[in-house]
Amino acid sequence: MRSERLRDGFRYRESPHISLETITNNARVDDVGSRAELDLIVTASSNPDTLYNQPEEDKGRVRVSGPFTVEAIPVPSLEAMAVAAEDAIELERPTTTGRVDDPAGDYLTMMIDLVQKTGITFPNGRALRVPSIHAVKGPYEYLHAEATSDIEGDPRRIAVSFGPKHGPVTQSQVIGACREAWNYQWVLFIGFACDPDARQRIDAGAQGQQLDFANAAPDILVGDLLKTRKTSTLFTVYGAPDVTVHKEADGMVSVELVGVDIYDPITGNTTHGRGDDVAAWFVDHDYDGRTFCICQALFPGRSTKNPWEKLQKALKGTIDEDRFEQLRATRCLAFKPGKKMAVTVIDDRGNEVIKVVEPKAAR
Numbered sequence: 196m197r198s199e200r201l202r203d204g205f206r207y208r209e210s211p212h213i214s215l216e217t218i219t220n221n222a223r224v225d226d227v228g229s230r231a232e233l234d235l236i237v238t239a240s241s242n243p244d245t246l247y248n249q250p251e252e253d254k255g256r257v258r259v260s261g262p263f264t265v266e267a268i269p270v271p272s273l274e275a276m277a278v279a280a281e282d283a284i285e286l287e288r289p290t291t292t293g294r295v296d297d298p299a300g301d302y303l304t305m306m307i308d309l310v311q312k313t314g315i316t317f318p319n320g321r322a323l324r325v326p327s328i329h330a331v332k333g334p335y336e337y338l339h340a341e342a343t344s345d346i347e348g349d350p351r352r353i354a355v356s357f358g359p360k361h362g363p364v365t366q367s368q369v370i371g372a373c374r375e376a377w378n379y380q381w382v383l384f385i386g387f388a389c390d391p392d393a394r395q396r397i398d399a400g401a402q403g404q405q406l407d408f409a410n411a412a413p414d415i416l417v418g419d420l421l422k423t424r425k426t427s428t429l430f431t432v433y434g435a436p437d438v439t440v441h442k443e444a445d446g447m448v449s450v451e452l453v454g455v456d457i458y459d460p461i462t463g464n465t466t467h468g469r470g471d472d473v474a475a476w477f478v479d480h481d482y483d484g485r486t487f488c489i490c491q492a493l494f495p496g497r498s499t500k501n502p503w504e505k506l507q508k509a510l511k512g513t514i515d516e517d518r519f520e521q522l523r524a525t526r527c528l529a530f531k532p533g534k535k536m537a538v539t540v541i542d543d544r545g546n547e548v549i550k551v552v553e554p555k556a557a558r
Contacts, residue, residue: 205250206251207247208245208246209243210244210246211237211238211243212242212244223236302357302360303339304330306357306411306415307329307339307340307355309415309430310325310340310385310430313428313429313430314430315383315385315430315431316428316430316431323344323345325342325343325353327342327343328340328341328355329341336371337368337371337372337375338354338355338356338372339357340355341354341355341379351379351380352378352381353382353383354375354376354383355382355384355385356368356369358384358387358388358389359386362388363389364386364389364390364408365390365392365393366393368393369406372384373401373406380403380404381404382404382407383406383408383409384397384406384407384409385408385411386410387416388547389408391484391549392551393408394408394548394549395551408432409431410432410433410546410548411429412429412431415429433455434548435455435548435550436454436476437454437470438450438552439558440553440557441557447529447531447532448529448530449529450478450526450538450552451470451525452473452476454470455470455540471495471525473540473542474496474541475492475493475494475495475496476493476495476538476539477489477490477492477493477539478491478530479537480530480532480533481533481536482537487539489539490530491527493521493523494522534553534554535551535552535554538552
């Protein structure tokens, strides 16, 4: 560590950078009498290289997490575009359209084929089968496929818009797809992630249209290694988090995960899952609208066996049991909020949904 604060980063091992020039242009090596003395002089005359793949370990501290990576896929926001317009900044135009074509293979065809084989899974194991799904032709940017519902007594036409291979469904995609699918009664968005603003628009719906988002399983990206059957669960509809913001002392707040609301278009009912049933949920204290930063991580999982049991036994009382219980809570610790906060909820299948909340909603 560079300091006592974890957020300040790591201290890494260093190694002397010794080159031929370090030796030949060093007058101090001319009078060296031993190999050991030569090594000391050459090392002292060289600049150290930082070995970023070798952070120093502190054996006196207990690590309660496995190896991890920090990843982000920044996406342009409407707010950033508005600021750029005010400042008369010319934004870089994309060289291709928003369609999800893949030069290394036909990504769109693959996704349509998988949806046709496995369908879309809704709450309580219900599945929407769309054997009639096929790609649409025309000058569309966000409308990629169409199908008809196989639900008895429900003849609605379904428009399908796929998110990019390595990015979320964005608000502009939702707006564009709804505009292009004006004559469809149901617009289904399928992607590996969904931008919070996009999710908010989907949950709000559109006039004369039902909107839904289905999470695509990350396993799809393994390509030819993926084994698919009719019973495979590759596309799952997961609801929006139901959260409450509580006022705390000294201008601080805390966030409580009440549950997850899931609308089932097959039955027309909305089910409410309990907050303590989710696999994990995270809180970003100061969400910037682009990158979600995990400030607090909680893992309730009350419907399954205690996930911390083995770790508690391994640490043998090093950490208080009350701390482990806090990790399974549905109400996070109090914190000083930024302009916006965000909550990410992950279910036991790995589906992820984000909701943005504001401090003024505290009560």
